[in-house]
Amino acid sequence: MSILLNADLHCHSVVSDGTLTPEALAARAHANGVALWALTDHDEIGGQHRAAAAAHALGMDYLTGTEISVTFADTTVHIVGLGFDPDNAQLAQGLAATRGGRSERAQEMAQQLAHVGISGAFEGALRYAGNPELVSRTHFARFLVETGVCHDTSEVFRRFLTEGNPGYVPHRWATLGNAVRWIREAGGMAVIAHPARYRFTANEEYALFSEFKQHGGQGVEVVTGSHTPSEYPVYAAMAQEFGMAASRGSDFHSPNESHTDLGALPDLPGQLTPVWELLSDRILRAPRTTAG
Template sequence: MNHLNADLHCHSSVSDGTLSPEALAARAKANGVQLWALTDHDEVGGQQRAREAALALGLPYLTGTEISVTFAGETVHIVGLGFDPEDATLVEGLRRTRGGRELRAREMADDLARAGIPGAYEGALKYVGNPDLISRTHFARYLVEIGVCRDTQEVFRNYLTEGRPGYVPHRWATLGDAVRWITGAGGIAVIAHPGRYKFTANEEYALFSEFKEHGGRGVEVVTGSHSSQDYVKYADAAREFGLLASRGSDFHSPCESHTDLGALPPLAGHLSPVWAALEDRIHRPA
């Protein structure tokens, strides 16, 4: 069960990925993925397309999303898996979360213009599949296009991060909101890539503790941005907090992502995989 090649975290052009849900399904299948979820940011608009494409390819599918929350002054991502994508409370919560992005994007563009880079809002829009979900990634692609930086990594070293031109913080949902929306829709909430957050040990302990108190049940142990040390650290955290373990590449684009769909090492054998608890929520080919 732990050696199942499950990839339960990736993004399509419905949020900030570059491939369509259908192209991602085909890539997942070609790469040997055995259980797949599309987890677009604050959005479930690609779910039906992803599910239909996966099932047509004989690939089992779990519904997914990745919700942005603010915790201890940081943006934290909570993945939801196996929920009803038509649940009214979840859909409305995601709509409200997306709603703040356009205003933030316009403020980012104004700040970049003051730094001598005009037209960034219109430039970023060219890369957006869904204007509600304009994000820093779309601005980064535009800055690469016009030659300000060589690649998106260089953009994030010099722009769009705290203390640099173009950075505008966003107030997201709360941790409790995100977990309740997911669990209320019949799914399981998972802390995404905990190794990426700049938390102290005490702040990280508070995140895990509060997440559990709200009803969160899982944590990504093996994910594209984690090191081998992170795999061990968050396997231990999963055991310590009694959380299910998840696995996902966080794939966005063939050109930008370090880890391809289906290319991660398996979960350690002593962990309880999140998909075992979602067996009855997996959509399987007829």
């Protein structure tokens, strides 16, 4: 498959913190010219069969996906898994354990917000959560916008839900090694999601890439809606330095919130190996119609 393929291998549905169903996301991806798609809900694979069926009904090829939250260097880092068996029991159990602390964390976030005069935040956030096991900061942000506390979700994160502000509660996620192992043992490929977002020092970032590769990680998102164009060549060089394949994904969550639409990113730089080349035997191909 060509490096110029319009592949979008990172987005979220109502199964985690997106606002569209897997079926609506598939339709949006198809309308925007996506040929290879993956739904990568946070710590959840419950939408995979729906997403694959919707993609195939529209003639799109599909890769299974998820985005696993891990703690590395006291920072939440995301690892995307692609091309795994969506019915793998070990992966499902690992993701369930990772989700386990979210409800307690959400209750503590709500308590902190109540201390600064914002009541009912947990119940408000829960209304936005398509999956009650995955109440997240994004759901709190939507509630604070709805109630007029903030103008938009960006303001919510600046004022309330980031470190040092009321409403921020850290959570210890899976380990990097466990996340990569779950993905690999389910037959998939592990990919570092949007590395520029973590604001690591050069040494911390090098340590992340080194440890990730030691655990068997094989890919990194280079072109993503969470990177600026000036960051694309930085992570293209990192992919080459560490011998990793390159991925591409919008990180789309919602038509009203996401800066980058499904399928709207530029192509990967040509000197890189795209992840879909290494995953060609894991791609769920859409049925091809033949002329009679």
